[in-house]
Amino acid sequence: MDLAHVAQTFLNREPIEGVHFLHNDFVNVVSGDIAGMKGSLVSILTLDPEPRFLVELESGVDVLVWQSQLSRGDAYNRFERSRGK
Numbered sequence: 453m454d455l456a457h458v459a460q461t462f463l464n465r466e467p468i469e470g471v472h473f474l475h476n477d478f479v480n481v482v483s484g485d486i487a488g489m490k491g492s493l494v495s496i497l498t499l500d501p502e503p504r505f506l507v508e509l510e511s512g513v514d515v516l517v518w519q520s521q522l523s524r525g526d527a528y529n530r531f532e533r534s535r536g537k
Contacts, residue, residue, distance in 0.1 A: 470503065473503075484518075
């Protein structure tokens with residue numbers, strides 16, 4: 453899948469193999485220089501060696517973050533726990 457197709461698939465909120473998140477998901481940055489920050493996924497930039505995203509932090513600043521540095525945001529985690537997941 454070429455990068456333009458990957459980017460459009462991501463924007464359409466359609467699953468992409470190996471990508472754990474969808475466009476506009478709220479995420480926590482769990483490692484790296486900005487660990488502890490939260491934001492929303494704006495776009496996907498690469499798939500290899502792992503997915504890398506443009507994340508708009510709550511402060512309004514855009515940063516590049518690897519998938520391995522992210523976890524789902526608090527609202528999602530509370531919802532899944534309430535469902536017993």
